[in-house]
Amino acid sequence: MLDSYRLRLLVAVADTGSIAGAAARMGCSAAAASQQLAVLEREARAQLLERSARSVRLSTAGRVLTDHARRIITDLEVAAREVAAAGSETAAHLRIASFATGTRRIMAPAMIAMRRRQPLIELTFTEIEPEDSVPAVVAGQVDVALTHQYAGFSGPISNGLHQQLVLxxxxxxxxxxxxxxxxxxxxxxxxxxxxxxxxxxxxxxxxxxxxxxxxxxxxxxxxxxxxxxxxxxxxxxxxxxxxxxxxxxxxxxxxxxxxxxxxxxxxxxxxxRNVHVTTRTSDRSPAVAAFREELIRQGRAGRRR
Structure with missing residues (x-):
């Protein structure tokens, strides 16, 4: 398995033209950089650098790996940004669902308020009745669902779910x-x-x-x-x-x-009928928590209307 730090070091050699320049960019000593590049050659099972007393340059194999490394590093940076956004209250993608009457009174006002307060959160909506939306939350197909349960009836299987009364x-x-x-x-x-x-x-x-x-x-x-x-x-x-x-x-x-x-x-x-906001217990996303609280606020406002 090729190590991403060593791939970055190889790209730095290609960009700066020397191991010393690569070491300076990566914040390590030239000796440490040289050692890590030697490890990368063993991992790649190929000579990546052509060394001489005064210079170093990429071999053919080194140029091939550097091209791949640039794409890998770009993909890793994009992944890091998207993961950070998914765990952020201010930038995320939430898949939400609700039954029809809950949408009109609670979900739609909550979506309007959320877009105003957190415009970077992307919302996608599906109208689903609770008998289908609860399994969708369990399966990870929906992040936040507005569901209902009639008093006197047992609720759906809720293992792994967090349900909070809205109205x-x-x-x-x-x-x-x-x-x-x-x-x-x-x-x-x-x-x-x-x-x-x-x-x-x-x-x-x-x-x-x-x-x-x-x-x-x-x-x-x-x-x-x-x-x-x-x-x-x-x-x-x-x-x-x-x-x-x-x-x-x-x-x-x-x-x-x-x-x-x-x-x-x-x-x-x-x-x-008791209306709940239903999410996965394991989903600790700040965006999910923020939208859950918005639905609860709209439920309180609905009781006053």
Missing amino acids: TDPLLLAVPAFAAPPSAPGLESSELRAFAGADWISGIAVQGFQAVTEMACHLAGFEPRVKSRADTYSVVLDLVAAGLGVALIPRSAVVQRPGVTLLTITAPVNLA
């Missing part, structure tokens, strides 16, 4: 305006079992949105009659407005729709 997002009940119970404006609330006989709108997948709908209704003592399914909350709200049923909606996913009334759920209690 607790209460679930509301979206009902057609004509079906809302009479109450003072702004104080609408209801127990979930009051809608045991209603048609329900739920998700398509067997996890997440659909699962929490069924769990909440079971806690309230009934089986929901799911008549419509949709994968996005905006479509769910459109279906509620059209009178096709009622649905659970995280507060952060709410977009005002004419004909929809949102009710606070008084029973069962503590229906919510």
Whole structure:
């Protein structure tokens, strides 16, 4: 294996034309430089220098190795800069991911703030649901993910992961305006079992949105009659407005729709999804830590909005 220090010494000989000049550039004595060059010749198994009493010059093999050495040294310098940047809070490349509603309320504001505070950090984003983004973080395909977990459900396998709470997002009940119970404006609330006989709108997948709908209704003592399914909350709200049923909606996913009334759920209690920032425990990059803290700041700001 050729040593990078000795390769630099060989390049210095080529540039200065002497071992003494190379030694001065490298900060060592001429005797030490000569000794190291002899070791390099043994490593290369070739005569690299043609020595005489008063001069030294590169042999053919020495010129070939010097050309390679210049490229190797350049590559090493580039690698050192990129590694230093990856470990810096001010210059790095972060691969980030989030689910859709988390992007709008937390991730997008965090990206804007991060670009303003740390413009040298390059951000690349992918929209992924937690069931896919958590494995992507574990596999090293994503550095920072905004994920969620519904209260009452076990979380994904998190060995090797660091998860920090960003926001607790209460679930509301979206009902057609004509079906809302009479109450003072702004104080609408209801127990979930009051809608045991209603048609329900739920998700398509067997996890997440659909699962929490069924769990909440079971806690309230009934089986929901799911008549419509949709994968996005905006479509769910459109279906509620059209009178096709009622649905659970995280507060952060709410977009005002004419004909929809949102009710606070008084029973069962503590229906919510917990939003986390998920990273690898082994990733101690300052840039990752800085972006994690930015997401937490945006979560606090989201609670005040």
